Amino acid sequence: MFRDNRRMSRATEISNRHMLRARDAIDRDYAESLEIPMLAEIAHVSQAHFIRVFKSTFGETPHRYLQRRRVERAMFLLRETERSVTEICFEVGFGSLGTFSRTFTAIVGEPPTTYRWRAADLTKVPSCFTKAWTRPSSFGPPLSSFGEAKTDRGQ
Amino acid sequence: MSNKVTHSQVFVLDQDEALDFYVGKLGFEVNQDVDLGFMRWLTVSFPGQPEHQILLEKPGPPAHDEGTAEQVRELVTKGAMGAVAIIEVDDVHATYEDWKAKGVEFTEEPTERPYGVDCGLRDPFGNHLRIGTSKAWNPDQFDPADFTAENV
Numbered sequence: 001m002f003r004d005n006r007r008m009s010r011a012t013e014i015s016n017r018h019m020l021r022a023r024d025a026i027d028r029d030y031a032e033s034l035e036i037p038m039l040a041e042i043a044h045v046s047q048a049h050f051i052r053v054f055k056s057t058f059g060e061t062p063h064r065y066l067q068r069r070r071v072e073r074a075m076f077l078l079r080e081t082e083r084s085v086t087e088i089c090f091e092v093g094f095g096s097l098g099t100f101s102r103t104f105t106a107i108v109g110e111p112p113t114t115y116r117w118r119a120a121d122l123t124k125v126p127s128c129f130t131k132a133w134t135r136p137s138s139f140g141p142p143l144s145s146f147g148e149a150k151t152d153r154g155q
Numbered sequence: 156m157s158n159k160v161t162h163s164q165v166f167v168l169d170q171d172e173a174l175d176f177y178v179g180k181l182g183f184e185v186n187q188d189v190d191l192g193f194m195r196w197l198t199v200s201f202p203g204q205p206e207h208q209i210l211l212e213k214p215g216p217p218a219h220d221e222g223t224a225e226q227v228r229e230l231v232t233k234g235a236m237g238a239v240a241i242i243e244v245d246d247v248h249a250t251y252e253d254w255k256a257k258g259v260e261f262t263e264e265p266t267e268r269p270y271g272v273d274c275g276l277r278d279p280f281g282n283h284l285r286i287g288t289s290k291a292w293n294p295d296q297f298d299p300a301d302f303t304a305e306n307v
């Protein structure tokens with residue numbers, strides 16, 4: 001019994017590690033047109049299984065993870081550069097301005113131009129931390145542009 | 156008398172495999188490798204810095220029940236356990252090339268940032284490390300123009 005459990009948990013660990021490699025690829029190559037077959041190959045699973053296993057490992061689909069990564073980069077560029085929204089949209093990997101605006105607004109809670117206007121100065125900490133912590137969440141309450149969780153009381 | 160950090164810790168799934176990676180690839184040195192019976196006390200330190208040891212600890216009984224150890228291993232392999240260390244080197248690009256040739260898995264290539272050159276890698280189990288060179292950080296001299304899409 002113990003041995004069976006250990007074998008199953010070992011399989012989970014190997015699967016996690018492979019999925020992490022695919023997730024790292026999304027974080028690294030977010031601006032490219034990432035295709036499921038390529039990510040599935042990195043993760044050593046069939047295409048049919050990839051999306052399901054990724055979701056059970058990280059709590060969201062690879063598509064959603066990629067969207068949040070792109071939106072997080074767009075938030076950064078909106079804050080720190082004066083590039084146009086259109087430029088930023090293509091730079092982070094979106095194929096059309098409509099999709100970008102819709103996705104950004106759905107995830108962040110306000111359109112790119114409004115976000116840009118309100119954005120705080122988050123530039124004084126190492127970017128690996130802003131990358132992790134300003135990334136809009138799939139879990140829990142939406143964040144305001146300034147990073148604090150919105151509560152019922154505060155609105 | 157001194158006040159300093161002497162030890163930090165990382166969970167690894169296999170201590171021999173950890174040695175292959177940390178010593179064989181990254182060039183750490185074995186500091187202590189002692190069979191205490193209940194555990195193998197295994198520490199490594201970066202060359203020239205023996206006063207900071209990193210304990211390569213394997214989760215499991217008796218410190219953890221099997222269920223807890225399993226959870227730890229799952230978190231490690233998901234990359235959810237945070238960073239083992241940020242290591243400063245003289246030449247990030249040379250270190251990157253050297254380690255990459257040894258088969259180290261990089262998550263990020265060396266990148267210019269306002270605080271220095273920085274890149275990311277993982278150990279075989281999923282733990283995250285960074286290597287970089289740091290500039291003295293002065294927020295007053297921060298210029299947002301230092302950031303470009305290519306270097307973040």
